[in-house]
Amino acid sequence: MKTSYKNYENVKYIQYTGLPQGWGSEPSIEVKDKRSNDKTSGWIVDDEGTSAFYINKLTKQELPVAYARLVQYVDCMIDTTAQIYFPQAEGRVYQQVEASSKAHQFIEWANKYPGRPEYPDYDKLEKLDLNFDSAYDVFYGQRRIWDSLRILHLDEQMRKSNYRKSLLIEAVDESLTDGNSDATLEFYVARYVSKEDALKLMRSRKVIGNCSQDQSPRYHAMNICKLAAETTQWDIFLRSHLDIMNDRFERQSDGSYAWGRRKTYLKELEALDIEAIDLLLGTSLRVENVSENHYWGSISRVGRALSDAADKPAVEKRMLDMIGDEKLDPYNRLLVAYLFSNYAYSQEENLQPAALEKLDVAVNNLPEFIGEVWKKEK
Numbered sequence: 496m497k498t499s500y501k502n503y504e505n506v507k508y509i510q511y512t513g514l515p516q517g518w519g520s521e522p523s524i525e526v527k528d529k530r531s532n533d534k535t536s537g538w539i540v541d542d543e544g545t546s547a548f549y550i551n552k553l554t555k556q557e558l559p560v561a562y563a564r565l566v567q568y569v570d571c572m573i574d575t576t577a578q579i580y581f582p583q584a585e586g587r588v589y590q591q592v593e594a595s596s597k598a599h600q601f602i603e604w605a606n607k608y609p610g611r612p613e614y615p616d617y618d619k620l621e622k623l624d625l626n627f628d629s630a631y632d633v634f635y636g637q638r639r640i641w642d643s644l645r646i647l648h649l650d651e652q653m654r655k656s657n658y659r660k661s662l663l664i665e666a667v668d669e670s671l672t673d674g675n676s677d678a679t680l681e682f683y684v685a686r687y688v689s690k691e692d693a694l695k696l697m698r699s700r701k702v703i704g705n706c707s708q709d710q711s712p713r714y715h716a717m718n719i720c721k722l723a724a725e726t727t728q729w730d731i732f733l734r735s736h737l738d739i740m741n742d743r744f745e746r747q748s749d750g751s752y753a754w755g756r757r758k759t760y761l762k763e764l765e766a767l768d769i770e771a772i773d774l775l776l777g778t779s780l781r782v783e784n785v786s787e788n789h790y791w792g793s794i795s796r797v798g799r800a801l802s803d804a805a806d807k808p809a810v811e812k813r814m815l816d817m818i819g820d821e822k823l824d825p826y827n828r829l830l831v832a833y834l835f836s837n838y839a840y841s842q843e844e845n846l847q848p849a850a851l852e853k854l855d856v857a858v859n860n861l862p863e864f865i866g867e868v869w870k871k872e873k
Contacts, residue, residue, distance in 0.1 A: 565777035586701035704746035712744035798837025
């Protein structure tokens with residue numbers, strides 16, 4: 496059904512919708528197979544089969560060589576045949592080794608050390624009108640001291656006991672077979688067996704966040720990233736590092752209020768002396784004929800990451816040049832405008848006005864039909 500409406504700026508828009516509920520049966524479009532979507536005009540249906548769109552006079556445009564090289568650079572740096580997780584890896588929210596496993600047997604022994612501080616009792620503190628946060632800080636200070644002494648004692652025990660070392664090695668074999676691992680086991684395996692085995696265990700499980708402020712998926716990815724670097728598995732390192740940067744994790748619920756505490760980690764990439772900005776811009780461009788496992792960046796997260804660039808004026812110029820480049824297709828020019836917008840709003844407050852002013856100038860010079868989309872989205 497073709498309808499029209501005017502927005503608050505009195506701009507008229509045309510839209511096509513199904514019949515409102517209660518008006519009889521909903522209209523439907525039958526698609527024989529996904530190849531029916533491979534066309535430049537007519538009806539196409541999304542992958543879920545829930546929405547249909549009518550396209551008209553769609554044209555394909557080749558990516559200019561300068562930008563194609565950015566996309567190519569992504570595939571050169573991030574192996575398209577590599578996957579962080581093994582095919583059998585399953586995702587769970589709370590992960591601990593099974594109580595009947597050899598891993599649990601080792602962990603129970605390793606965690607035993609006298610003098611472990613007790614967690615503050617909230618009810619007792621409340622009755623005594625004592626500050627819980629202060630007691631919490633004291634507890635964690637004591638816990639860190641106790642844990643460092645425990646690890647020193649454990650190091651000595653592991654040097655002496657062949658039985659305990661053999662038990663841990665058996666726990667590794669059992670856990671790799673059964674997919675039974677957790678962060679505690681992986682810490683001990685990296686310390687006392689090998690980092691390669693610890694990395695295998697980490698890649699055998701996916702961590703799903705309980706909520707937006709659950710940091711466990713990030714900690715797991717950071718541990719994978721760290722061990723991949725230490726064992727020179729650079730394909731796994733770079734892909735996991737970009738997942739951290741793009742906040743590419745599963746969570747049961749998420750909220751934007753937690754984003755402020757999630758770092759961008761661009762400085763670490765720049766310290767590696769690779770073309771980090773080229774890499775991020777390449778992941779932001781959208782093209783059709785790339786590998787199925789090509790790494791796509793999140794426009795919002797990459798924009799935020801670019802705000803941490805060492806040479807911000809150079810980054811700004813590159814993005815503004817891309818927005819203004821008539822040889823680049825309209826879709827990617829619009830995406831780079833969104834990229835710059837996220838970059839600008841992620842800057843310190845006093846730097847935002849100047850960056851946004853540059854963006855306004857660039858967007859105002861876009862062809863009118865792109866500008867209409869920009870105004871509507873804004």
